Amino acid sequence: MTFLTLSNALTVSLVLVLIGAFGVLRRRNLILVLLSVEIMLNGVNLSLISFNYFLWGASELGHYLYMLSIGVAAVEAAVGLAMVIVLFRNHRDVTRTRIARLGETSETEAGAGA
Amino acid sequence: MPQLPSVPDILFAVSAVAVIGFSLAVVLARNPVRSTLLLILSFLPVSLIYILMQATFAGILQVMVYAGAIMMLFTFVIMMINPAPGGGELPGDATSGKTFGKGDLLWVVLLCGVGLIVIPPVQYAASRITAPLIASGGSPAHKEGFGTVESIAQLIFRDPANNPLTVSFELISILILVGVIAAVNFGRRTQKAAKAASPQATADETNAAGGNP
Numbered sequence: 001m002t003f004l005t006l007s008n009a010l011t012v013s014l015v016l017v018l019i020g021a022f023g024v025l026r027r028r029n030l031i032l033v034l035l036s037v038e039i040m041l042n043g044v045n046l047s048l049i050s051f052n053y054f055l056w057g058a059s060e061l062g063h064y065l066y067m068l069s070i071g072v073a074a075v076e077a078a079v080g081l082a083m084v085i086v087l088f089r090n091h092r093d094v095t096r097t098r099i100a101r102l103g104e105t106s107e108t109e110a111g112a113g114a
Numbered sequence: 115m116p117q118l119p120s121v122p123d124i125l126f127a128v129s130a131v132a133v134i135g136f137s138l139a140v141v142l143a144r145n146p147v148r149s150t151l152l153l154i155l156s157f158l159p160v161s162l163i164y165i166l167m168q169a170t171f172a173g174i175l176q177v178m179v180y181a182g183a184i185m186m187l188f189t190f191v192i193m194m195i196n197p198a199p200g201g202g203e204l205p206g207d208a209t210s211g212k213t214f215g216k217g218d219l220l221w222v223v224l225l226c227g228v229g230l231i232v233i234p235p236v237q238y239a240a241s242r243i244t245a246p247l248i249a250s251g252g253s254p255a256h257k258e259g260f261g262t263v264e265s266i267a268q269l270i271f272r273d274p275a276n277n278p279l280t281v282s283f284e285l286i287s288i289l290i291l292v293g294v295i296a297a298v299n300f301g302r303r304t305q306k307a308a309k310a311a312s313p314q315a316t317a318d319e320t321n322a323a324g325g326n327p
Contacts, residue, residue: 003123003130004166005248007240012130012163014233016137018225023141026218031146031192035153038184039137042160045176053167054244057256060266063172064279067266070179071286075293077184081191082297088195 009050016043030087030094034080041073122166129159129166147196150189157181168261 016039023036045066052062088094119127136156143149157180164173247254259265274280 002248003119003127005241006244007237008126008130009163009167010236010240011233012133014229014236015134018229019134019137019141022218022221022225026221027141029146031188031195032141032149035140035149035188038153038188039140039156042137042157042180046160046163049164049167049169049172053169053256054247054253057254057260059257060169060261060269063169063261063266064270064283066169066172067175068282068286070175071290074179074184075290077187078293078297079300081187082300085191085195086300094195 006050006054009054010047013043013047013050016040016046028096030084030096030099031081033096034077034084037076037080038073041069045069126163126166129162132156132159133163146192147189150185150192153188154181154185157185168256170261171263171266172261 020036020038020040020043023039024033027033027036048062048066048069052060056062084094087099091099093099133156136152136159140149140152140156143152157176161173161176161181164170164176257265270279270283271277
């Protein structure tokens with residue numbers, strides 16, 4: 001019995017991506033949506049490392065791509081959380097469904113004001 | 115007589131189950147603080163899988179940069195935003211009292227369907243590709259010091275004038291710089307907006323205070 005195979009590793013990474021997709025689609029809290037994106041990135045990173053290990057032993061190109069992906073994830077977390085903090089400061093709310101209606105409320109408020 | 119699984123195989127199986135379980139718990143947990151801590155926990159078995167795949171430096175980066183720095187940022191922001199004294203859920207989240215409702219069931223079925231369609235061909239293709247390697251130990255011959263810091267540094271920084279990896283690696287720092295500038299700019303813009311809005315707001319307040327009595 002060998003569990004440490006490419007197909008098992010890719011299955012785990014696909015399941016992680018699907019779990020993350022569920023979180024992105026269904027959680028209302030914007031911070032949890034960002035966390036779910038991190039889960040998806042984690043799955044992709046796992047596939048990078050396992051492809052490098054199982055199919056290419058001559059260099060660490062997959063590890064290099066993993067480092068690029070970590071950099072992108074850090075930038076995404078920093079910018080996304082800055083946006084979440086700005087939204088919370090202005091509206092006291094980080095709920096996705098309510099923030100999607102911000103344009104409508106401002107229009108109705110403007111209409112009510114006029 | 116069936117061959118017994120070796121120690122790396124057992125570690126991989128346990129880690130894979132732990133990663134999937136922790137990630138499910140992250141998505142389904144009601145409390146965002148608990149979600150973040152569970153995500154940090156889910157990174158530890160991933161790092162173990164990396165180390166099993168001879169990616170020691172990647173495993174160390176996973177713990178130090180991902181679990182240590184990025185997730186700390188998330189925890190920090192959640193602690194800053196979370197207004198409930200008992201560490202409860204954020205406003206608006208899980209309004210129905212539970213995070214898993216009827217609408218979620220549809221998405222679970224849909225994503226399980228996607229998984230059932232996608233995973234078997236991937237497994238088949240992967241087992242086909244690695245079939246010749248399984249006979250020789252399951253993986254190709256790795257070079258000396260595969261996955262160590264020195265080896266990765268040699269890959270990225272050897273002959274920097276002609277190495278495209280050096281350029282792209284340095285470009286990440288520009289990306290991070292741009293991200294930092296964007297994040298700082300978000301904060302500054304709201305201060306300006308608050309300054310622009312505050313005289314009006316105070317005027318409204320004084321008007322209301324003067325008009326009420």
